[in-house]
Amino acid sequence: MDCAGRSIGGWPTKSGGLAFNSRMQKLLLLGRGQIGSALAQSLTDFEVHVWPNDIDDLSREAIETIGPDAIINAAGRTDLAWCEANANETVRSNLEAPVRLYERILAHNRDRADTIRFIHFSSGCVWDGPYNDRGEPFGPYDPPTPACLYSWTKAAADSMLLSIDATQVAVLRPRQVYSSSPMARNTLVKLTKYPRLIGTPNSMTSITTIEKMVQHTLLSEEWTGIWNVYDQGVVTPFEVGQMLAQAGLRDEPQQLTKAELDQFHRPKRVDAVLYDARFEAAIAPPEIRAELARIIGSMR
Numbered sequence: 166m167d168c169a170g171r172s173i174g175g176w177p178t179k180s181g182g183l184a185f186n187s188r189m190q191k192l193l194l195l196g197r198g199q200i201g202s203a204l205a206q207s208l209t210d211f212e213v214h215v216w217p218n219d220i221d222d223l224s225r226e227a228i229e230t231i232g233p234d235a236i237i238n239a240a241g242r243t244d245l246a247w248c249e250a251n252a253n254e255t256v257r258s259n260l261e262a263p264v265r266l267y268e269r270i271l272a273h274n275r276d277r278a279d280t281i282r283f284i285h286f287s288s289g290c291v292w293d294g295p296y297n298d299r300g301e302p303f304g305p306y307d308p309p310t311p312a313c314l315y316s317w318t319k320a321a322a323d324s325m326l327l328s329i330d331a332t333q334v335a336v337l338r339p340r341q342v343y344s345s346s347p348m349a350r351n352t353l354v355k356l357t358k359y360p361r362l363i364g365t366p367n368s369m370t371s372i373t374t375i376e377k378m379v380q381h382t383l384l385s386e387e388w389t390g391i392w393n394v395y396d397q398g399v400v401t402p403f404e405v406g407q408m409l410a411q412a413g414l415r416d417e418p419q420q421l422t423k424a425e426l427d428q429f430h431r432p433k434r435v436d437a438v439l440y441d442a443r444f445e446a447a448i449a450p451p452e453i454r455a456e457l458a459r460i461i462g463s464m465r
């Protein structure tokens with residue numbers, strides 16, 4: 166319990182004990198899109214402050230005034246075609262502004278007794294797979310192989326954050342995020358719209374899994390570095406389209422080959438299958454088909 170009597174809980178560790186940070190109470194959340202709005206609703210054990218302005222406007226003074234124990238960056242430019250057409254703004258929002266914010270957090274941590282954790286959302290789209298050179302799922306420290314400007318900015322931000330100081334930051338890499346939300350950014354909503362879908366293997370990440378991972382980074386003592394964040398197992402967009410059709414949420418999809426898609430899709434769509442033993446031990450993510458069935462069932 167915290168001093169206000171609210172349960173702040175803990176997260177079971179591999180050894181079975183509870184490694185948790187009992188002082189963690191106040192969060193500052195950036196980004197009010199798919200992930201940010203879900204986190205603002207679900208992190209009810211904390212006092213959550215949502216930053217309504219630009220990342221670059223979050224000054225050191227504003228940070229001191231709010232006094233967060235952790236800053237979560239779920240802000241960024243995420244429309245891949247828009248990013249290609251607006252390169253300067255994409256580089257500023259996805260790379261420069263998060264790095265500048267982290268430098269302000271590190272300056273705070275050097276000067277004050279209380280340290281602020283930085284939880285930064287990256288993406289599984291930093292890889293162009295579906296598998297790495299060895300034919301295996303991408304591990305968190307496999308070298309990125311970005312295929313478009315958006316992915317370059319995400320990979321570059323991760324690299325800079327970790328090279329400035331790897332001890333105060335967690336980099337989370339989800340892939341094809343989905344939930345029961347009607348938001349256009351929801352991968353399931355996107356997969357109701359395309360008549361033809363590809364059959365390439367991919368990882369997907371439910372919002373519930375993201376919420377568990379964020380809780381882990383807030384409460385555990387073993388929280389820094391890169392984390393791949395995904396539901397267990399592999400699924401194809403075509404299979405998900407079939408599940409949506411069976412639920413009456415779309416017509417039966419038709420098959421499209423990746424080669425056909427690559428001829429007209431700009432920028433190139435990437436496929437990526439993720440793996441991370443540390444993440445699986447910490448979170449025990451749900452099996453992807455069972456989780457999809459549960460979420461699609463609630464959309465019906």
Ligand SMILES: NC(=O)c1ccc[n+]([C@@H]2O[C@H](COP(=O)([O-])OP(=O)(O)OC[C@H]3O[C@@H](n4cnc5c(N)ncnc54)[C@H](OP(=O)(O)O)[C@@H]3O)[C@@H](O)[C@H]2O)c1
Pocket residue numbers: 195196197198199200201218219220221238239240241242243244257258262286287288289290319338339340341342343350352
């Ligand atoms: N959703 C996915 O499938 C997925 C997968 C992997 C990784 N991610 C990563 O997760 C993070 C959040 O994704 P999301 O799906 O929630 O994206 P989203 O729905 O597009 O939301 C992004 C939010 O960031 C805001 N934003 C953009 N630039 C900003 C800036 N300079 N200062 C302050 N706010 C800014 C946007 O505001 P406006 O709407 O006003 O532009 C929007 O509220 C992103 O870093 C993304 O790369 C997402």
